[in-house]
Amino acid sequence: MLLIHCPYCETERPELEFVCRGEAHIARPQDPSSQTDEQWAEYLYLRENHKGIYAERWRHIHGCGRFFNAVRDTVSDKFLSIYKTGEPKPDLDALAARFAKSSAEAKK
Amino acid sequence: MAEDMVTTLYAPDAGEEPLLSLPDVSMLKTAPVTRLSFRGREEARKAAGKGFGFALPTKALNAKTKDDKAALWLGPDEWLLLAQDDALETTLSSLEKALSETPHALVDVSHRQDAILVTGSKATWLLNVGIAIDLHIDAFAVGTVTRTLFNKAPIMLWRVSEDSFVVEAWGSFMDYVSGIMIEAAEELKAA
Numbered sequence: 245m246l247l248i249h250c251p252y253c254e255t256e257r258p259e260l261e262f263v264c265r266g267e268a269h270i271a272r273p274q275d276p277s278s279q280t281d282e283q284w285a286e287y288l289y290l291r292e293n294h295k296g297i298y299a300e301r302w303r304h305i306h307g308c309g310r311f312f313n314a315v316r317d318t319v320s321d322k323f324l325s326i327y328k329t330g331e332p333k334p335d336l337d338a339l340a341a342r343f344a345k346s347s348a349e350a351k352k
Numbered sequence: 353m354a355e356d357m358v359t360t361l362y363a364p365d366a367g368e369e370p371l372l373s374l375p376d377v378s379m380l381k382t383a384p385v386t387r388l389s390f391r392g393r394e395e396a397r398k399a400a401g402k403g404f405g406f407a408l409p410t411k412a413l414n415a416k417t418k419d420d421k422a423a424l425w426l427g428p429d430e431w432l433l434l435a436q437d438d439a440l441e442t443t444l445s446s447l448e449k450a451l452s453e454t455p456h457a458l459v460d461v462s463h464r465q466d467a468i469l470v471t472g473s474k475a476t477w478l479l480n481v482g483i484a485i486d487l488h489i490d491a492f493a494v495g496t497v498t499r500t501l502f503n504k505a506p507i508m509l510w511r512v513s514e515d516s517f518v519v520e521a522w523g524s525f526m527d528y529v530s531g532i533m534i535e536a537a538e539e540l541k542a543a
Contacts, residue, residue, distance in 0.1 A: 245484065252428050253498070254412045258484040260501055306501045308412075308427035 246321060250304045251312050251328045261306040267291045268299040268313040269333045295319060297340045299333055302326075315339055357512040358495050359417045361385050361434050362469055371530050372537050377472035379530060382518070386440040387465060388433040388447070392456035397431075400458075403450025404433060404443070415497045415510060424497045424510065432508070437462075465508070466526045470533070471516040474540055479509070479517060481536040482529070489514060502529045 246259040273279050273287055292298070298318050303311045315325040315334060324339045364370075364380040372379035390400055390408075401407035408423045408431050409416045415424045421443075422434040435443045440462065447458055470479060476487040482502035486492060497510040505525040510518040521529045 252412065257500070260484055306506050307499055309430065309499075310427055 248302065248314075248323065249326050250307055250310075251326055252308045252310045253304065257304070257307060261304060263303050263305050265301040265303055265311070267293070268301045297324065297336050297343075299336065317343065356514070357516060358415070359422050359434075359512055361417075361420060361422055361436070362467055362512070362518050364469060371468065372534050374472070374474075374537060374540055376474035376540055377470065377478050377537065379478075379533060380469045380471070382467045382469055384437045384462065385467070386435040386437055386443060387460070387462045388435075388443065389459045389461045390431045390433055390447075390456065391429055391458075392451075392454065393429060396451060396454045396456040397429075399450050399454045400431075400433075400447060400456070403447040408433075413496050413498050415495055424508075426497075426499060426508070432461075464522055465520040466523050467518050467520045468526070468530055469512075469516060470519055473515055475515050475517055478533050478537060478540075479519070482532055483507075483509065487511075503532060505529050 247256040248259055248262050249256050270287065273283070276284065279287070295318055297315060299313060299315050301311055302314050303309070311329050313327050313329060313331070313333075314323055315336065316323050322343070324343050325334050327334070362382040362385065365383040368381040370378055370380050392400065397408050397410070404423065405421060406416060406418045406423070409425045411425065412428075413425060415422055420436050420439075424432040424434065426432055433443070433447075440460065444458070444460065451458065479487060483500055485498075485500055492511055494511050494513055497508065499506060499508050501507070502519070502521070505521055505528050507525075507529060508520040510520075512518055519529065
């Protein structure tokens with residue numbers, strides 16, 4: 245079972261208690277009425293959804309109920325970083341490099 | 353068994369037959385209590401503490417008990433406040449008075465949930481039939497309270513002593529939760 249650390253409960257819980265709510269750090273436009281349809285559609289629907297290291301919003305729905313952000317490798321399902329809502333997005337490339345290094349060391 | 357519990361709020365309901373009564377584990381329905389759902393930010397938390405009689409806990413997954421009241425941490429801005437069944441009016445009015453100047457949400461949810469008391473040396477075994485978290489005493493200390501899932505039903509779990517737990521589920525989910533545990537307990541009878 246995949247265990248996920250909740251930054252608010254400060255403990256690891258099974259994945260069952262969580263839901264993933266898509267890409268993180270998508271800011272709602274300050275003035276929606278100034279947006280063109282294309283801009284608005286992009287904000288609503290278009291996500292990067294790439295393979296690999298990805299910053300996502302997760303919600304501890306069957307626990308404290310809070311949203312938080314997590315950086316996850318969508319290939320291996322490994323969580324590289326978990327941080328509270330409002331904290332800045334970590335440098336994904338640096339995280340990926342560190343992760344690759346530590347998993348290479350583990351293989352030795 | 354009852355003496356070492358962190359709270360005296362959950363008394364077995366005298367009018368009810370035990371749901372389960374085995375040498376190693378028992379399940380009892382509890383008498384009604386007053387439950388208040390309280391949500392608010394730091395300022396509201398402080399004000400609510402004054403109205404409730406003691407400060408609400410800020411440590412994650414922790415409960416504070418005093419006299420015949422308890423405040424349970426459910427989230428960083430969410431608490432469940434417990435009091436005696438007949439103390440609803442007084443608790444509510446003193447909280448509302450203390451919180452009159454502060455934005456908050458305070459709702460009486462006394463009848464939303466039912467509670468059962470699961471007690472005995474096999475209590476953790478029985479709960480782990482449906483709960484996927486580690487209930488070993490080192491991982492889940494006495495006094496720890498959390499919301500989690502029991503198979504498909506959301507529950508609240510509070511460890512009130514080393515071998516007793518309060519399980520709260522919404523009224524319509526309680527038969528599901530207790531039914532599965534009663535069924536699983538057949539295995540203990542066979543052993």
